[in-house]
Amino acid sequence: MSLEEEVNAVRQSCALSRMDHAVYLRLSGDGAYEAADRIFPTTLRLRDAQIMLTLLLREDGRALADVQLGREDDNFLIVAEGCSATELIDVVRDRMPAGIQVDIEDIGAEHDILALSGPYAWEVMSTLVGPEIVGMPYGTIFRVRGWTCFRAGKTGEYGYELFIPKQATAAVLAELQEIGSRFELREASLEALDRCALENWFFNVRREGAEDLTPLELQLQWRISYQKDYVGAEAMRRRRAHGIKRRLTCMVGSTPLRPGMEVYYRGHSVGHVVNAEFSDTRREWVAQALLDTSLGRPGIDGLSAGSPAAAPSLRTFLPPVINNRSLYVNPQRHSFRTRSEVQFPPL
């Protein structure tokens, strides 16, 4: 199956992905809250069964990992991308306050993470585990059939992450294939998910996160606090006081783009491309570019890439760059079976 078909499944029906690149830990014990508060740079306001997005930072403020942090009773669930389980456990141990009682469990060693994404992912999930999941809001945790599930995702569509004991994975996959045949369920690779994440302007630690950028340039200050101490806090305070000249900005256009290309405005270099993909939905290129902050707003035409003499064919754009079908699919009124009877706005 082509990448275009995989992305199309995410955008129009439902896609199943294995999240083998993600790491899954649990912090438990009397000191779990204190530990989580010290380790993560966010203001820790999490109710039971809630998820928040945060980061783990390096000393210099760059992102080490993209983190979904969930609370289940008094335990904290960490789903991280950007580092291995061993690296994450080492980081958590290193950053743990001294003298507190916390157990660190590598849940991922015994579980597989399966993700369902798409405007009809709720219907596949509902068929798999029961209709009670339909009303679960984004950013919540629930338990079904003994599994922990996150109502989460980075595609802008309905999204669910299921943490399945490894011995049950084959049976669940077979069940999903059987159910999925009624919903045009397709498998989507990490590459397809990354393209969708870019179209919807979700942070990708493997791409822009791999650059020498801090949450200031990445527009991720909402994931951190300047009011507490954590690894990277001093660097962030210094960087904020110093100010930034460039910021990650969404750009679209007809010029083929690749990371590292210089971006020009009126013949002058104003930044460079950090992450780029061809969007089959838009039929044009979509990029994250580190641009001068003066150009960090949507609607600026006349940008070019590659050489100062290149014809201007790029413009800054308000993300997300697509009109997600999930914004319009209402589980109370719609279903995959009757989708052709509804006139949805174009993607």
Added chain:
Amino acid sequence: MNANDVMLIHDVRTDRPTTTADGLLGSADENERKAEYEDVLSRVKTLLIEQLHLQREPDEIDPDSVLFGTGLGLDSVDAVELTVAIETEFGVRIPDSEASRRIFRTVSSVVDHLLKIKGSVTHVA
């Protein structure tokens, strides 16, 4: 600095001299659009902080910050308050429909919507 001047800085990645775009936004129209954007952005940030009690300084609120849920953490009650605050501050009507979900996705999408209907945007206060 003359509008056509180009201020030299160093690219943080390559350490090569480069330009800031301030001096490149030469025409009056472009500078006006930039000023309008920054004015509306600043007013929306002020609303978030003063009316919705967001515990952030203005410079901590990035334009592409997601407003609700796992982003800046606003909830459905805040959505109602934000709608009223924007309608009062800017003298506009926010559509009560699926379109409002797109308008309220990020700080920048609110600003973009307000600028698109800028004919109606006024300083009410």
